[in-house]
Structure formats: C-alpha cells, structure tokens
Amino acid sequence: MNRIKTVNDFNFKNKTALLRVDYNVPVNKQHIITDDTRIQYSIPTIKKILSENGKIILISHFGRPKKKYDKNFSLKFLVPYLYKKLKVPINFSKSCIGEETNKKVNELKNGEILLLENIRFYKEEEERNENFAFELSKYGDIYVNDAFGVSHRLHTSTTVLPKFFGKKKCIGLLMKKEIQFLNKFISGTGNKPITILLGGAKIISKIKVIENLINFSNHLLIGGGMSYPFIKIKGGKIGNSIIENDKNIEKTLKNILDKYQNSNNRLHLPKDILIAKYYDNKTKTKIVPINSIPNEWMGLDLGPNSIKYFSKIIEKSKTILWNGPVGVFELSNFSLGTKSIAKIIVETTKKGAFSLVGGGDTIAALKMEGLDKKISYLSTGGGAMLESLKGEILPGIKEII
Incomplete structure (x- = not known):
C-alpha cells in the first residue's frame, strides 16, 4: 500500500483528472438509482480534486451493452443525480473519444465535471486497445483509478490507459479504503x-x-x-x-x-x-x-x-x-x-x-x-x-x- 500513490500525493490546481469510477449502479425501470453506495464512496475523491480548482473527466461503464450505443445503458441519467450531490456543473459527452468529446474537453472549466458516455459502448474497452487508450489519455493530466469494482478486469480503461501517464497516476480514496480494509484479512x-x-x-x-x-x-x-x-x-x-x-x-x-x-x-x-x-x-x-x-x-x-x-x-x-x-x-x-x-x-x-x-x-x-x-x-x-x-x-x- 505504501508504494501506491493516492490523490493526496498530487495537487490538481489547473489540472485535468481522468477519473475512472465504477458507476455501474442498480436502477429500477424508471432508471432511478436504488443503491448509490458506489457513487457515494467516490464523492471524497471528486471533492478533493475540485477543491484544488481542478477539472474532472469521469469514465465509467454501466451494465453489459453489446459494444454499441443503447439508450437503455446510457450514463446520461447520472447527470442530475451528480449535480444534486456535488452542486457543480456536470457536462455530458455522448461519446468517449472524437470531435464532440474534444470540444467538450476544451470547453471544460476548473471546478467542473465532464461525464463521458458508457465506455462499454466501445468494443475496444474489453480488447485492451492501445490506440483507444491513447486517444483517451489526451484528455487528462493525471490518471486516477477509483473503480475498485472493475480493477480485477483486464480492460483498457483500467490496465492500458494508466501506461500513458508515467508517474502521473494514482488511486482514489475509495480504492485506498478498499485496499487498507481488505489488508486486515489478507x-x-x-x-x-x-x-x-x-x-x-x-x-x-x-x-x-x-x-x-x-x-x-x-x-x-x-x-x-x-x-x-x-x-x-x-x-x-x-x-x-x-x-x-x-x-x-x-x-x-x-x-x-x-x-x-x-x-x-x-x-x-x-x-x-x-x-x-x-x-x-x-x-x-x-x-x-x-x-x-x-x-x-x-x-x-x-x-x-x-x-x-x-x-x-x-x-x-x-x-x-x-x-x-x-x-x-x-x-x-x-x-x-x-x-x-x-x-x-x-x-x-x-x-x-x-x-x-x-x-x-x-x-x-x-x-x-x-x-x-x-x-x-x-x-x-x-x-x-x-x-x-x-x-x-x-x-x-x-x-x-
């Protein structure tokens, strides 16, 4: 644990954090969240970055879509929820890479959040695709993994993307807690x-x-x-x-x-x-x-x-x-x-x-x-x-x- 950098080892002033979270939360038929534990646990990491006048680009998956767009698996339903919790502007990109995303990233201001669309709409996510990871890496200065729930999976956003950030990568506070508490048993x-x-x-x-x-x-x-x-x-x-x-x-x-x-x-x-x-x-x-x-x-x-x-x-x-x-x-x-x-x-x-x-x-x-x-x-x-x-x-x- 001592060898792993956390968000506390970085100052995010004027920096963009590419933050991998696990917002694969259970919802009902109206897409109302029935258990927000995973999101709640990620809030301290988000607040730490925003408090230092940083920007955040959120990467997450939701469900098991068939590697293409499906409105039933869109992450857009999270926008009002996140705004209610954080009281900061929550922007949304209908894609994870490409012209629209580039424009949204360039428009992002300090203290704001950009939520990218479900990364599992891209087949490259489960292929450990380096080109896809490289395109994503362009959007951030520091990579942060706070998605413990998917850290056992060999996916692009968890195991390939960090390689493009050299020493500018770390875990979030949720991940830190998981490691510390599980270590009591391990x-x-x-x-x-x-x-x-x-x-x-x-x-x-x-x-x-x-x-x-x-x-x-x-x-x-x-x-x-x-x-x-x-x-x-x-x-x-x-x-x-x-x-x-x-x-x-x-x-x-x-x-x-x-x-x-x-x-x-x-x-x-x-x-x-x-x-x-x-x-x-x-x-x-x-x-x-x-x-x-x-x-x-x-x-x-x-x-x-x-x-x-x-x-x-x-x-x-x-x-x-x-x-x-x-x-x-x-x-x-x-x-x-x-x-x-x-x-x-x-x-x-x-x-x-x-x-x-x-x-x-x-x-x-x-x-x-x-x-x-x-x-x-x-x-x-x-x-x-x-x-x-x-x-x-x-x-x-x-x-x-």
Whole structure:
C-alpha cells in the first residue's frame, strides 16, 4: 500500500483528472438509482480534486451493452443525480473519444465535471486497445483509478490507459479504503480473533480464497451452498443440495478438511440445515443434521443449531468479513439464517468489532433488513474483493504501482 500513490500525493490546481469510477449502479425501470453506495464512496475523491480548482473527466461503464450505443445503458441519467450531490456543473459527452468529446474537453472549466458516455459502448474497452487508450489519455493530466469494482478486469480503461501517464497516476480514496480494509484479512493484521464467513452457491470461485485466508484467520465459517461439497467429502448425505462435481475440487477440499478441521479447529461447517423439496414459500420444510439430508430434499438455509454455533463464534470476534448468504434469503421460508447472521454481525460491530461485507447478494440481504448502514465497511466490488482475498494484486492496481 505504501508504494501506491493516492490523490493526496498530487495537487490538481489547473489540472485535468481522468477519473475512472465504477458507476455501474442498480436502477429500477424508471432508471432511478436504488443503491448509490458506489457513487457515494467516490464523492471524497471528486471533492478533493475540485477543491484544488481542478477539472474532472469521469469514465465509467454501466451494465453489459453489446459494444454499441443503447439508450437503455446510457450514463446520461447520472447527470442530475451528480449535480444534486456535488452542486457543480456536470457536462455530458455522448461519446468517449472524437470531435464532440474534444470540444467538450476544451470547453471544460476548473471546478467542473465532464461525464463521458458508457465506455462499454466501445468494443475496444474489453480488447485492451492501445490506440483507444491513447486517444483517451489526451484528455487528462493525471490518471486516477477509483473503480475498485472493475480493477480485477483486464480492460483498457483500467490496465492500458494508466501506461500513458508515467508517474502521473494514482488511486482514489475509495480504492485506498478498499485496499487498507481488505489488508486486515489478507495479511492477518486485523484485531484478533479474525472470523471470515463465506457463503453463496459456488465454491469453485472461492477455493483459492479459502486456501489463502485460512492461514490468516482464527475462524473460517462455511455456509450456504459452499458447505455441501465438504459434507459430501466427509461421507455425509446431501440429497439434492447444490454441488459442483469436480474431482480436482474434491481433492483440494479434502486436503483443507484434513489440515484444518480436525487439528487446528479453524474450519467450521453447519451442524443442522433447513431442507425442502422445492424453492418456494409454500413447500413443506424440516430440519435435519447437515450430513443426513434425504434423497429428493435439498438444504436451503441454516438450521437453529447452526445459527447458534456460527453466532457464538462471530460475537467473540474483533474483525469480521462476510461474503455470500447462507441460504436462499430471497424467499422468506429460507431467510432466517442469513438474517440472523446479519444481525449478530451488526451487534458485534456495535461492541467495537470491525466488519466488512462484500458481494451483491450479501449487501442486498443487509439492505432488506435495513442493516447496511450499521456495518463498518461495505465493499464496492464482489468479484474484485474475492480476487483480492486470493492474495493477488489486482491488474488495475498493479498498473498504478
């Protein structure tokens, strides 16, 4: 972290900052923003630059357009929102490069912002295109990456564009926070006990996270669909519960179980589970030991003993990370486990623990209970967070160092 320059290392007076942000925010059918966390977290960086009488050109993507203009994915809806938040002129360019953009850039005054159109309208963004990056680089004096949520992607605006700025490149304050807070877990420097809870459906994307973090954490809790492969390897019956069949995964998970569950007592799996035959709120449910799920039934939420077991570990923790719900929380029948985990993390945070939550579904679960403001920090990048937790420097950060 000490090797990475931040916006605090530059004075932006009479300078133009080419600022990569992640404004890929959720919206409703009327294009009204339903969660502005990512934008809110970028405001301190913007205000720092503007306070020094600098100019800002914002680069962002939105959604997954088919690499051409689509009004449904235009960033123009952000203009009134940004003006309301910042109370400075927000100009908009219908393109990212070309004559119109050149004109808008030349007209930009100190203390103003120019928002470029969705950069994913250009196929060059995902091609790591040097010519496209060079054209963009002409617009700024200093490159700033404050888009943690896309810093794991090998895209032009995050990994090629910085190369044209020499030493005049840095990260924003949002990115700085993400790196600092995640480092508590990656390096094990957080106050102990350090507890990490991983849930969600797919284990394949989190195996390297488990292998890396289990060495730095005091407790690693595994819930949701991620727990069933472990149970199967241990000889338990998992019925029709979600599982990824992969021999390489099984071998890795067996090694993890042998090394950590028995002797070190770092790895913790659920004790009991709420099961059903179907994904709906009207289906019959029952609670069984997690290693005794009958055929045709599937595990869909933590059972009461599992909730108590996990909660006791969490409430004694000083540093907590949570990624991935522990049940099908979208359905009320299977939401108690996830709600209970959210509440105990909030209660432990109130008592002085540091809590970090990341991943779209996990944050959505917090918001459903109105608890998102009671967590120490909400990570702005699910995929980027997981890649960081593997102990790897993200490509978008590596290009700033």
